[in-house]
Every structure is written in C-alpha cells, then in structure tokens.
Amino acid sequence: MAKLWGGRFTKETNKLVDEFTASVSFDQKLAFEDIQGSLAHVQMLGEKGIISEEESETIQNGLKSIRGKLEKGEVEFLVEHEDVHMNLEKLLIDEIGSVGGKLHTGRSRNDQVATDMHLYLRNKVQLIIELLESVQAAIVTQAKDNVSTILPGYTHLQRAQPVSFAHHLLAYFWMFQRDKERLQDSLKRINVLPLGAGALAGTSFPIDRARVAELLGFDSVYPNSMDAVSDRDFILEFLSTSSIVMVHLSRLAEEMVTWSSQEFQFIELDDSFCTGSSIMPQKKNPDVPELLRGKTGRVFGDLVGLLTVLKGLPLAYNKDLQEDKEGMFDTVDTLEGSLSLLAPMLETMTVKREEMRKAVTQDYSNATDIADYLATKGMPFREAHEVIGRIVLYAIENGKYLLDLEMEEYKSFSAMFEKDVYDYLDPENVMNARNSEGGTAAEQVKLQLQLAEENL
Numbered sequence: 107m108a109k110l111w112g113g114r115f116t117k118e119t120n121k122l123v124d125e126f127t128a129s130v131s132f133d134q135k136l137a138f139e140d141i142q143g144s145l146a147h148v149q150m151l152g153e154k155g156i157i158s159e160e161e162s163e164t165i166q167n168g169l170k171s172i173r174g175k176l177e178k179g180e181v182e183f184l185v186e187h188e189d190v191h192m193n194l195e196k197l198l199i200d201e202i203g204s205v206g207g208k209l210h211t212g213r214s215r216n217d218q219v220a221t222d223m224h225l226y227l228r229n230k231v232q233l234i235i236e237l238l239e240s241v242q243a244a245i246v247t248q249a250k251d252n253v254s255t256i257l258p259g260y261t262h263l264q265r266a267q268p269v270s271f272a273h274h275l276l277a278y279f280w281m282f283q284r285d286k287e288r289l290q291d292s293l294k295r296i297n298v299l300p301l302g303a304g305a306l307a308g309t310s311f312p313i314d315r316a317r318v319a320e321l322l323g324f325d326s327v328y329p330n331s332m333d334a335v336s337d338r339d340f341i342l343e344f345l346s347t348s349s350i351v352m353v354h355l356s357r358l359a360e361e362m363v364t365w366s367s368q369e370f371q372f373i374e375l376d377d378s379f380c381t382g383s384s385i386m387p388q389k390k391n392p393d394v395p396e397l398l399r400g401k402t403g404r405v406f407g408d409l410v411g412l413l414t415v416l417k418g419l420p421l422a423y424n425k426d427l428q429e430d431k432e433g434m435f436d437t438v439d440t441l442e443g444s445l446s447l448l449a450p451m452l453e454t455m456t457v458k459r460e461e462m463r464k465a466v467t468q469d470y471s472n473a474t475d476i477a478d479y480l481a482t483k484g485m486p487f488r489e490a491h492e493v494i495g496r497i498v499l500y501a502i503e504n505g506k507y508l509l510d511l512e513m514e515e516y517k518s519f520s521a522m523f524e525k526d527v528y529d530y531l532d533p534e535n536v537m538n539a540r541n542s543e544g545g546t547a548a549e550q551v552k553l554q555l556q557l558a559e560e561n562l
C-alpha cells in the first residue's frame with residue numbers, strides 16, 4: 107500500500123519491517139488525544155492564515171467526523187500506516203480529499219506524538235489522583251470505626267507495642283497523601299506543550315504556539331524544540347511516582363494477606379474479593395491483595411525499561427522513543443485496576459476486634475510500659491530495662507503474661523513495684539499512654555483523623 111512518505115522510495119517496504127516498526131496496535135489508545143491536538147493545530151493554522159479559514163474548517167469537520175466514527179468503534183487501523191498519527195491522517199484524506207494533506211503543515215510526528223502523550227498523561231494522572239483519594243476515603247471510613255481497636259504493633263515482625271488499628275491504617279493514608287502530592291506536582295511538568303517544535307528545529311511557518319497551548323489548556327510551551335521532541339522525563343517521573351504508589355499498595359496488600367491468614371485472623375476479606383481453590387474445598391484465598399503485591403513488579407519494570415531506552419540516546423528524536431508507550435499504558439492500567447479494587451476491598455473487610463484484642467493480651471508488648479513505670483518511680487531507665495527483661499524471662503519460663511504475675515512476684519524483682527503497676531499493664535492504658543503528637547493514643551488518632559479528612 108502507498109506510504110504517506112513514499113515519494114523518496116523505489117521499493118515497497120518489507121512486510122516484516124512494516125510489522126516491526128508499526129506502533130498502531132498500541133498507540134491507537136492515543137487516537138482521541140491525537141485528534142484533539144490536530145484540531146487545535148489546524149485552528150491555529152487557519153487563524154494565522156497559514157492555510158485558509160475555509161480549509162481549516164473543512165479539516166476540523168473531517169477530524170470531528172472521524173472522532174464520531176471512533177466513538178462508535180467504526181474505525182479500522184492498519185499496520186501498513188504504521189502508527190495512529192498516519193492512520194488518522196490517511197482517514198482524514200479519505201474523508202475530505204487532498205485538503206486533508208494540509209493538516210500536517212508546520213508539524214512533525216515528533217512534536218505531535220509528544221503532545222499526544224502529554225494530553226493522555228494529564229487526563230490519567232488526574233484520574234489516578236481521584237482513585238488514590240477513594241482509597242484514602244476508604245481508609246478513613248475504617249479508621250473512624252477503629253480508633254479504640256487495639257492490635258499488636260510490630261517491629262521485626264515481633265510484637266512490639268500495642269497500637270490502635272486506626273493508627274495503623276492511617277499510616278497508609280499519609281503515604282497515599284504524599285503520592286497524591288507527587289502526582290499533583292508532576293502536572294506542572296506534564297502541562298507543557300511540545301507542539302510547534304517540528305521535527306527537531308522548529309518550523310519555517312509563522313505558527314503561534316501560545317495559541318495552541320491556550321486551545322489545549324497547557325500552561326506554557328517547551329522553550330527548546332530539541333528538548334520538546336527528545337525527552338520523556340515527564341513519563342519517567344510518572345513511572346517513578348507510580349512505582350512508589352505500588353510500593354505502598356504492595357505493603358498494605360501484604361498486611362492484608364497476613365492479617366487474613368489463620369495465624370493472625372485480624373481481618374476477614376469480603377467473599378466478593380476472594381477466590382477458592384480448585385482442589386481444597388476449605389480455601390478462601392486473598393488473590394486480590396496478592397495480585398496487588400505481585401503487580402508491583404511490572405510497574406518497576408516499566409520504569410527501568412524506559413530509563414534504559416532513554417539512557418545514551420543522542421538528540422533529537424530516535425525511533426527508540428516509540429518504546430515509551432507500552433510501559434506507560436501498562437502502568438496506567440495497573441494503577442487504575444489496583445486502586446479501583448483496593449478501595450472497596452478495604453471498605454468491605456471485617457475487622458476482627460476480638461482477635462486483635464486477644465493478641466495483645468497474649469504477648470509481652472506492655473513490657474516497655476513497666477520499664478517506664480519503674481523509671482517514673484525514680485529508677486534509671488537502663489536499670490529498669492534490665493529488671494523488666496528478667497521479669498519477662500521469668501514470666502515466659504512460668505508460662506505467664508505480665509498481667510498474670512502476682513504482686514509478690516513483682517516485689518521479688520524490685521521493692522518499687524506497687525499495686526498501680528497493673529494499670530500500666532492494661533492494653534488500653536498502654537495504648538493511650540502514647541499521647542505524644544502523632545502517637546497512637548485515641549486522643550491523637552482523633553486529631554489525626556481530622557487532619558486526614560481535611561485532605562480529602
């Protein structure tokens with residue numbers, strides 16, 4: 107089939123080359139953005155008299171009619187036309203005749219494709235910010251119900267100190283908050299227009315880039331045409347921010363897997379978010395959080411893939427840059443899918459308060475508090491630590507927890523112990539004693555919840 111750039115060639119392209127170099131199988135995702143960019147470009151061409159107003163209008167109408175067909179799924183993209191840009195240009199020429207060939211005046215696919223990607227990512231980043239917010243809202247809903255739900259807090263996956271379940275969940279709220287802020291900030295760099303850079307050096311036509319930027323809602327234009335068509339750091343930034351989002355998602359997902367295990371039994375995921383086993387009838391598997399955890403790998407891969415594509419590329423455009431798309435689409439799809447599932451899964455999970463509570467009464471996570479107790483009574487903390495260490499060992503050897511020890515047993519370790527030690531050992535008191543700013547005491551968690559809600 108005749109190529110739009112065929113003039114200089116005497117031979118047909120090898121079929122394998124067509125298939126190898128074509129990107130239309132994946133970049134057709136950019137079709138609407140491509141038309142949006144073309145509409146602004148051609149309107150500016152008409153306004154500047156680079157083509158006649160009438161031609162501009164004919165082309166705009168042609169583009170809109172193709173857009174209508176796209177919406178109805180009536181457009182067929184062909185590998186012979188390589189990419190979405192040339193497919194659309196071909197469709198336009200078929201639609202309105204040779205005047206369609208004026209659309210590409212003063213433009214190159216190099217600034218065109220970069221523009222499409224900026225438009226695409228601008229929409230998707232906004233969507234992902236909204237999805238992150240829906241996860242944050244689900245966290246807040248669960249946190250509100252669980253300010254005084256106590257569970258063991260861990261360090262080294264060993265029981266450390268009891269915490270409020272709301273406090274534990276809200277830790278993720280703030281991680282997602284920073285992710286959201288990173289994405290919001292990245293919009294500053296996404297919302298810059300590459301179009302008008304031409305192939306690499308600008309164009310000899312008297313174009314008006316500011317006008318195109320205005321029509322497309324961009325805040326500014328790239329000041330350097332070679333930078334505009336060469337760099338993909340706005341995508342790298344998106345992929346790195348997304349990688350961090352996935353790290354956070356994956357850590358929360360891992361906790362959900364652990365918490366729903368028989369060993370922990372802290373939560374139960376709703377049936378609608380679990381799957382069964384083909385052989386073991388008793389199984390209810392946390393496939394969704396497992397996959398959230400597993401999908402982290404592909405997003406990291408997308409980031410490393412693009413870093414590698416860009417590293418060592420000379421300016422300006424190189425065909426390597428076509429490899430920027432699939433990773434970006436994949437990351438967008440992964441984030442969209444993951445975040446859309448996480449919010450309802452968090453909202454519908456059952457918090458097993460009794461089990462959590464039982465766990466804190468069957469451990470030594472109140473040990474710090476009796477060390478603090480002795481310290482308050484005047485014993486140097488380091489000495490108190492030593493004394494309590496010996497008490498914990500004694501308790502373990504005698505199959506008891508700290509609350510089970512008799513007064514005489516305490517007294518045998520230090521005369522400083524009095525009846526009030528038992529108040530210090532009570533899990534509620536242990537939790538609420540940590541009333542420092544940002545701590546797990548109910549009073550602090552309520553303040554934190556207020557702050558969290560202000561960010562929604």
Ligand code: ARG
Nearest residue numbers: 129189215216219423427428
């Ligand atoms: N499909 C190409 C890409 O995504 C569009 C730009 C092609 N430019 C070129 N000079 N071959 O990178």
